[in-house]
Amino acid sequence: MKLYDFTLAPNPRRVRMFLAEKGIEMPPTEQINTREAGQFSAEFQKVNPRGTVPALVLDDGTLLTESISICRYFEELHPEPSLFGRDAKENAVIDMWNRRVEIECYAPAADVVRNSLEIFKDRAIPGMPNGVPQIAALAERGRASVARFVGRLDQQLADNQFIAGDYLSIADQTAFITFDFAKRGELEVPADAKNIARWQSEMAARPSASA
């Protein structure tokens, strides 16, 4: 088993946090520096033609991309402590919240970052080395979407210790890496989102936060 990782990217961090929270030892890793176009090297394109990290290669050669799918693989092998839910309802509620964070917050935050930062000029979609021009209006739409989600999440965290309820789940980890990533697009959580601030400081205090 081998994990292709990049310590400065948000999605590989989610996998590392997940493994840390479950007490699973990190598999052998190789760093793919996506800030220096390492994902487009001939060598890595042979591993993952999509040009994204994280990527996990199993011992039988199976390639797993998509950080959440990689986390699900480890969850199945090491069920305790569960971060995807312990019964049908928890599974569904956690999956729903994880998707909401991804669709209503991560995706629009990525729209902001990829469509406004100079470093992503002409490559506004992950995995594409060039040919995808930035769209300023999409960055603007992304800002509004993130603000809308922040309001909803603050409300959810007023009544719940964690995002999906009174237990830590993958949805918390997705949100935690999202808010850190969003800072690259100058999307700070506003000071009046007090419940998010409370949750963020609890998340930051966990050893997994530095994974």
Added chain:
Amino acid sequence: MKLYDFTLAPNPRRVRMFLAEKGIEMPPTEQINTREAGQFSAEFQKVNPRGTVPALVLDDGTLLTESISICRYFEELHPEPSLFGRDAKENAVIDMWNRRVEIECYAPAADVVRNSLEIFKDRAIPGMPNGVPQIAALAERGRASVARFVGRLDQQLADNQFIAGDYLSIADQTAFITFDFAKRGELEVPADAKNIARWQSEMAARPSASA
């Protein structure tokens, strides 16, 4: 249990197909006509303030939105036949392919539809009654992304009967509803994608296709 459904929308269809394929009887349903702004009625906003269908309300009052999360709930209650995988590797591979279809095909197809059709003028994001102007350049980007994914999927289906391997999975259902939905944006699968055409005709022949 009650399912809020709309027969003309792609995501509720995915839930109906999933239930049909597993032989689960449809729960009591209510139609929410999203083409006539039914999702923004005061009554439905009380059920799901996000204004999206499908939405499943459990007997204890828990609201599940997100079609995939609803499918996972039923999968856990009725494991056979499995559409999310039978072991750690299948789980991960199916989840990965389902995500690829959603992120690389459904999302850009939705970008095309929502940012080009007159019916979505000023409401280019699901769940927002107005205030979100269309972005023509995003529709154009979406067309290119869908075309790229179609090439990748045709290659995958050259070596596999179904998207995730030699068994039907939720990834096939997601792709099937996606390609039907994409027609609304005049995104037809090109004639030279012969493996997709073979798979599509097999999917269309299953009784679940008309659910």
